[in-house]
Amino acid sequence: MLASLVAALIAALCYGAAAVMQAIAVRAASRRSAQEAGEAGQGVDPGLLIRMLRQGLFLASIAIDLVGFVAQLVALRRLPLFAVQAIIASNLAITAVFAAWLMKMRLALREWLAVAGVVAGVAMLGLSAGAQGAARVGSEFELGLILAVVAIGLSGFAIARLPNPVRTPALGAIAGLGYAVLAVSARILPGFAPAQLIKSPATYTLAAAGIVSFLIYATALEGGSVTTATAAVVLAETLPPAVVGVVFLGDATRHGLTAVAALGFALAVLCAIALARFGEAGRRDEGRAEPQAGKLSPSVGHRPALERREEVPYQS
Numbered sequence: 001m002l003a004s005l006v007a008a009l010i011a012a013l014c015y016g017a018a019a020v021m022q023a024i025a026v027r028a029a030s031r032r033s034a035q036e037a038g039e040a041g042q043g044v045d046p047g048l049l050i051r052m053l054r055q056g057l058f059l060a061s062i063a064i065d066l067v068g069f070v071a072q073l074v075a076l077r078r079l080p081l082f083a084v085q086a087i088i089a090s091n092l093a094i095t096a097v098f099a100a101w102l103m104k105m106r107l108a109l110r111e112w113l114a115v116a117g118v119v120a121g122v123a124m125l126g127l128s129a130g131a132q133g134a135a136r137v138g139s140e141f142e143l144g145l146i147l148a149v150v151a152i153g154l155s156g157f158a159i160a161r162l163p164n165p166v167r168t169p170a171l172g173a174i175a176g177l178g179y180a181v182l183a184v185s186a187r188i189l190p191g192f193a194p195a196q197l198i199k200s201p202a203t204y205t206l207a208a209a210g211i212v213s214f215l216i217y218a219t220a221l222e223g224g225s226v227t228t229a230t231a232a233v234v235l236a237e238t239l240p241p242a243v244v245g246v247v248f249l250g251d252a253t254r255h256g257l258t259a260v261a262a263l264g265f266a267l268a269v270l271c272a273i274a275l276a277r278f279g280e281a282g283r284r285d286e287g288r289a290e291p292q293a294g295k296l297s298p299s300v301g302h303r304p305a306l307e308r309r310e311e312v313p314y315q316s
Helices: 002-029 034-038 047-052 056-078 081-089 091-102 109-128 139-159 167-187 194-199 201-222 226-248 258-274 276-280
Strands: none
Touching: 002 056, 002 081, 002 091, 047 201, 056 081, 056 167, 081 091, 081 109, 081 167, 081 226, 081 258, 091 109, 091 258, 091 276, 109 258, 139 167, 139 201, 167 201, 167 226, 201 226, 226 258, 226 276, 258 276
């Protein structure tokens, strides 16, 4: 169990490091200004990913993402979905501490309290999480994941044509649901042998969900508030997999510790949302100065981030 907890933390760290590199790639590959991206009718730019694939930095970030994904798979073999997803969301706290130390960003007291809350929540999850349930599912469940990916993709492309302020949180939520499908697909993989992966529909829903979600989230950040988008993603990528794991996959807590697990999950997720502005941690302290136009900043998790002059200053 301890090895699985460590693996989940390693996954969070890898996703965060990769996102810093992907932020640079997104900024270099984007052909839209923030104002243009936020306008109605712009939609998703499918060419964004193709242009990013030409950059060595982005390819290196994919390699780091793969290391994080392998660590996530290791965690999912022993831990329930609700614990793994909440731990991965905790990389917002890791990024906040990193930003305060290395990037000289000033954290408000409530943000330090949020960091402590994330740590406490993850600790409670580690103490209360039981073994995962059975990973075997029926063809109806696998078909449901396929339909979910299709629905997420169509919804994302449709919502991307809406104007802000509706566009950004809606795209963030849709992207989060895509990452939720990715996590559930990883959870039900029958094994890691090439023959098993080729035959399993979960392999393809996993890959499709990752690509679609990446594009949708990048689109959200091209023309909207990173705080709003990141908060929506955290909620959508943690709550649905937790419910699916408990209801359909047999995930459970240790005997008598259900309340501790529920409190730890809620504490970790809510405190991570309170740190959502660190989805763009490379930016100057928003409460002190306006960001420089065109200046790039990193993000957390397995998602890119851009800095924009249009970002609403953070009120500490």
